[in-house]
Amino acid sequence: MTTQAIVLLVVFLAILLACTKPLGLYIAWVMDEQRRGNALETGLYRLCGIRADAEMNWKQYALAVLIFNTLGALFVYALQRWQAFLPLNPQQFGNVTPDSAFNTAVSFVTNTNWQGYSGESTMAYLTQMLALAVQNFLSAASGIAVAIALIRGFARHSATTIGNFWVDLTRSTLYILLPLSLIIAVVLMGQGVIQNFASYQEATTLDTTTYEEPVLGPDGQPLKDAQGQPVVEPKTTQTQTLPMGPVASQEAIKMLGTNGGGFFNANSAHPYENPTALANFLQMLAIFLIPAALTYTFGYRVGDTRQGWAVFGAMASIFVAAVIAVTVFEQQGNPLLAPLGVDMQASDLQAGGNMEGKETRFGIAASGLFAAITTAASCGAVNAMHDSFTPMGGFVPMWLMQLGEVVFGGVGSGLYGMLLFAILAVFIAGLMIGRTPEYLGKKIEAYDVKMTSVAILITPLLVLVGTAVAVATAAGKAGIFNPGPHGFSEVLYAFSSAANNNGSAFAGLSANTPFYNTLLAIAMWFGRFTVKVPVLAIAGSLAMKKRIAVTAGTMPTHGPLFVALLVGTVLIVGALTYIPGLALGPVVEHFMLWPAH
Amino acid sequence: MWSLLRPGLVLFIILTIITGLLYPALVTGIGRLLFPQQAAGSLIVKDDKIAGSELIGQNFSAPRYFWGRLSATAPNPYNGMASGGSNFGPLNPALLEAVKARIAALQAAGSQPDSLIPVDLVTASGSGLDPHISPAAAYYQVERVARARSLSADRIRQLVEAQTEMPLLGFLGEPRVNVLKLNLVLDQIR
Numbered sequence: 001m002t003t004q005a006i007v008l009l010v011v012f013l014a015i016l017l018a019c020t021k022p023l024g025l026y027i028a029w030v031m032d033e034q035r036r037g038n039a040l041e042t043g044l045y046r047l048c049g050i051r052a053d054a055e056m057n058w059k060q061y062a063l064a065v066l067i068f069n070t071l072g073a074l075f076v077y078a079l080q081r082w083q084a085f086l087p088l089n090p091q092q093f094g095n096v097t098p099d100s101a102f103n104t105a106v107s108f109v110t111n112t113n114w115q116g117y118s119g120e121s122t123m124a125y126l127t128q129m130l131a132l133a134v135q136n137f138l139s140a141a142s143g144i145a146v147a148i149a150l151i152r153g154f155a156r157h158s159a160t161t162i163g164n165f166w167v168d169l170t171r172s173t174l175y176i177l178l179p180l181s182l183i184i185a186v187v188l189m190g191q192g193v194i195q196n197f198a199s200y201q202e203a204t205t206l207d208t209t210t211y212e213e214p215v216l217g218p219d220g221q222p223l224k225d226a227q228g229q230p231v232v233e234p235k236t237t238q239t240q241t242l243p244m245g246p247v248a249s250q251e252a253i254k255m256l257g258t259n260g261g262g263f264f265n266a267n268s269a270h271p272y273e274n275p276t277a278l279a280n281f282l283q284m285l286a287i288f289l290i291p292a293a294l295t296y297t298f299g300y301r302v303g304d305t306r307q308g309w310a311v312f313g314a315m316a317s318i319f320v321a322a323v324i325a326v327t328v329f330e331q332q333g334n335p336l337l338a339p340l341g342v343d344m345q346a347s348d349l350q351a352g353g354n355m356e357g358k359e360t361r362f363g364i365a366a367s368g369l370f371a372a373i374t375t376a377a378s379c380g381a382v383n384a385m386h387d388s389f390t391p392m393g394g395f396v397p398m399w400l401m402q403l404g405e406v407v408f409g410g411v412g413s414g415l416y417g418m419l420l421f422a423i424l425a426v427f428i429a430g431l432m433i434g435r436t437p438e439y440l441g442k443k444i445e446a447y448d449v450k451m452t453s454v455a456i457l458i459t460p461l462l463v464l465v466g467t468a469v470a471v472a473t474a475a476g477k478a479g480i481f482n483p484g485p486h487g488f489s490e491v492l493y494a495f496s497s498a499a500n501n502n503g504s505a506f507a508g509l510s511a512n513t514p515f516y517n518t519l520l521a522i523a524m525w526f527g528r529f530t531v532k533v534p535v536l537a538i539a540g541s542l543a544m545k546k547r548i549a550v551t552a553g554t555m556p557t558h559g560p561l562f563v564a565l566l567v568g569t570v571l572i573v574g575a576l577t578y579i580p581g582l583a584l585g586p587v588v589e590h591f592m593l594w595p596a597h
Numbered sequence: 598m599w600s601l602l603r604p605g606l607v608l609f610i611i612l613t614i615i616t617g618l619l620y621p622a623l624v625t626g627i628g629r630l631l632f633p634q635q636a637a638g639s640l641i642v643k644d645d646k647i648a649g650s651e652l653i654g655q656n657f658s659a660p661r662y663f664w665g666r667l668s669a670t671a672p673n674p675y676n677g678m679a680s681g682g683s684n685f686g687p688l689n690p691a692l693l694e695a696v697k698a699r700i701a702a703l704q705a706a707g708s709q710p711d712s713l714i715p716v717d718l719v720t721a722s723g724s725g726l727d728p729h730i731s732p733a734a735a736y737y738q739v740e741r742v743a744r745a746r747s748l749s750a751d752r753i754r755q756l757v758e759a760q761t762e763m764p765l766l767g768f769l770g771e772p773r774v775n776v777l778k779l780n781l782v783l784d785q786i787r
Contacts, residue, residue, distance in 0.1 A: 007640070008769070071605055134612070201638060204648060206657070213673075242649075242677050250674075265680045266681050270726065271727070277771075333691075340700060343733070349731060360729035362771065388685055388686065388692075388723075410719060507681070591612060
């Protein structure tokens with residue numbers, strides 16, 4: 001690792017750490033069910049027919065989550081299917097195809113933001129704002145709501161309810177996500193992120209470009225000659241179309257809500273989304289801000305902030321190891337280029353390393369750190385193309401997703417995911433010493449462990465079965481872009497990303513086909529809600545339990561021992577599930593790229 | 598069910614209006630007020646025509662211009678309508694072919710064949726629209742540009758130096774040269 005990369009990581013962690021407590025306290029205050037809303041808020045509830053003081057049991061809460069998200073999915077689908085007839089569509093894009101619209105609707109509602117489409121040539125401004133960016137807010141807010149409901153489960157005793165979903169949703173949207181997004185959006189604009197409703201601009205370029213364009217037949221498909229090669233015609237151009245749009249407002253919530261769906265195809269690698277290293281730093285911080293703060297909120301609400309810091313510590317230790325790994329492998333570069341006379345050495349004049357798919361302004365340090373952050377959290381925005389990473393450099397983001405997005409993880413989902421692993425960890429520890437496991441004064445019983453197992457096992461099931469189906473069928477194999485084990489990695493990455501609601505891709509995979517659009521949408525939907533519902537069931541079950549007193553036999557869950565146990569549980573479950581799959585992809589590829597001498 | 602459906606529906610509509618219409622409108626207003634140039638795309642206007650954007654790279658292939666990163670956008674490089682990378686894996690033969698073709702093009706245009714080539718000059722960027730190259734990649738091209746323009750290499754080297762931006766606070770970002778801006782400055786030399 002270069003000194004610069006180390007400094008970047010240390011400064012990033014220091015600022016994150018400094019924000020965790022104040023923001024965590026603020027979130028605790030905002031989400032406090034005892035706090036009465038202001039006049040505007042109560043007026044809004046009256047308009048909606050919501051009784052803010054009436055709490056829900058876990059089943060009502062879960063039903064409300066499902067109803068609200070289903071409404072969202074229907075709306076996103078409808079808006080895409082009718083965008084050609086609606087305003088704010090200066091490029092006059094047509095309606096999105098049914099399978100793509102379905103995939104995108106599920107993708108944005110589940111906080112995944114997997115993108116089979118290419119933004120700048122598909123989506124009208126109205127669709128971007130009113131369908132996609134709205135779900136960036138609401139899917140993140142649902143995540144926070146469920147996390148808070150689980151925290152209430154731990155904090156309460158002998159209670160039948162876990163809060164009011166409508167109130168939690170409204171408050172997290174209006175008081176957490178909206179103000180923070182506004183600040184971030186303004187700073188991003190200052191850095192050069194665009195925000196306008198103009199139609200695309202035509203620029204006259206300095207130099208002329210000559211290129212070959214495939215000739216299309218009458219059926220719209222590329223023509224092929226007798227040898228099966230595509231027919232091309234030479235062309236020259238001196239114009240460049242510059243895409244426009246309301247990007248900054250969407251970019252801010254895209255990071256803050258760990259959504260990750262780019263306005264443009266190139267996502268945060270696009271200079272209009274992420275123009276400078278400072279903008280990039282702010283985007284990285286925005287991804288981790290709320291997931292980190294929620295660990296403090298958790299500790300604060302259960303009455304022992306050390307419990308929150310223990311969770312933070314477990315997340316941070318996996319994260320730091322991941323950043324170091326990805327940065328080291330990317331800095332090594334591609335050994336196949338060295339014999340061609342390519343200089344990959346880092347110096348004062350260049351970043352060096354594996355620059356394929358990376359932007360000059362970010363180099364290796366800021367691309368490696370971004371890749372680790374975006375996959376540790378379930379963000380999925382990218383500022384470099386993961387498909388072009390070195391084999392082990394690409395292994396890291398893939399495995400971070402497969403761990404279940406619990407290393408800070410998604411907004412809300414990261415915390416509740418990690419708390420599931422905490423329940424599993426105390427259960428395993430309980431088995432080892434032959435004592436009924438308990439966590440935060442709550443006895444962990446058969447029902448809780450069953451629900452935890454369902455929530456933890458559903459994503460590996462979706463990933464592994466999905467990958468198996470895709471590599472066993474012609475429609476699945478047709479989408480593969482890179483030859484060899486890397487092609488398998490593309491498919492494994494896609495399902496890992498979808499089922500864990502990340503949304504990043506080994507983007508060579510041609511996933512905008514009915515096959516992938518459908519299969520990945522299923523993975524995204526069940527990856528989201530078959531975790532959320534068991535989590536709420538656990539919240540309900542915990543809330544009902546009595547609090548048991550701490551005794552000499554109680555295992556402390558705030559010290560280094562528990563942090564190690566928690567990290568171990570996450571890694572072992574992740575490793576046991578995915579190592580065989582990873583061995584077939586990135587590991588094989590690594591040994592092909594670096595043959596033993 | 599109905600007792601949940603009505604609040605859900607009305608709340609969805611209200612929050613959609615707030616986050617999907619009012620919020621972007623507010624950000625747009627602030628942008629117009631505080632950062633009109635940036636919010637409009639950091640456009641470069643020359644002779645009343647848009648000559649490009651400071652942030653978006655352009656394709657250069659003439660020997661008298663500095664060249665930028667490779668761009669994998671289809672069908673033509675630096676196509677603003679199709680941002681994206683090559684997505685070539687490290688072992689993909691097409692990656693090696695692209696690198697070799699670029700090296701051949703650089704040498705055909707008159708670059709010194711004996712010195713090492715900076716990696717960013719032979720690899721495609723993630724966006725396909727990268728406006729920058731490393732200073733190493735710029736210095737590598739100085740001799741060629743100087744010869745094509747019949748100017749002294751020292752003169753060109755000074756221009757590169759003047760256009761080099763350093764990492765913010767020493768650790769944010771990489772040293773870089775904006776290719777379009779450098780070439781615009783070059784064209785002003787008469």
